[in-house]
Amino acid sequence: xxxxxxxxxxxxxxxxxxxxxxxxxxxxxxxxxxxxxxxxxxxxxxxxxxxxxxxxxxxxxxxxxxxxxxxxxxxxxxxxxxxxxxxxxxxxxxxxxxxxxxxxxxxxxxxxxxxxxxxxxxxxxxxxxxxxx
Numbered sequence: 001x002x003x004x005x006x007x008x009x010x011x012x013x014x015x016x017x018x019x020x021x022x023x024x025x026x027x028x029x030x031x032x033x034x035x036x037x038x039x040x041x042x043x044x045x046x047x048x049x050x051x052x053x054x055x056x057x058x059x060x061x062x063x064x065x066x067x068x069x070x071x072x073x074x075x076x077x078x079x080x081x082x083x084x085x086x087x088x089x090x091x092x093x094x095x096x097x098x099x100x101x102x103x104x105x106x107x108x109x110x111x112x113x114x115x116x117x118x119x120x121x122x123x124x125x126x127x128x129x130x131x132x133x
Contacts, residue, residue: 008046017041020126048093
């Protein structure tokens with residue numbers, strides 16, 4: 001079963017933004033990915049951008065079932081339909097996620113603690129990206 005962990009962050013909110021992503025087959029980490037994503041990025045935009053990259057990377061490994069783990073309660077609850085997407089810039093990213101979902105047989109979103117061991121890995125690689133000059 002393929003899982004993703006993704007995290008996005010911003011220093012300044014808005015400020016310099018980066019994402020960290022891992023795709024894994026249960027416990028085995030497949031790719032790790034991190035990147036800077038802009039200079040006027042909010043935390044919520046970064047969280048969506050990280051999930052988008054996770055879904056893009058996951059398509060290399062499965063078209064079947066996937067579970068995406070995020071520490072953003074807002075993003076998970078928007079994707080589950082519990083919260084409305086009010087901000088226009090988030091709506092564009094939400095719709096992009098909806099389109100990417102079509103690549104999979106089924107997809108689950110799970111909110112997890114930022115202290116989860118895999119979540120700490122993606123947080124670490126995104127912060128390394130932000131620290132890189």
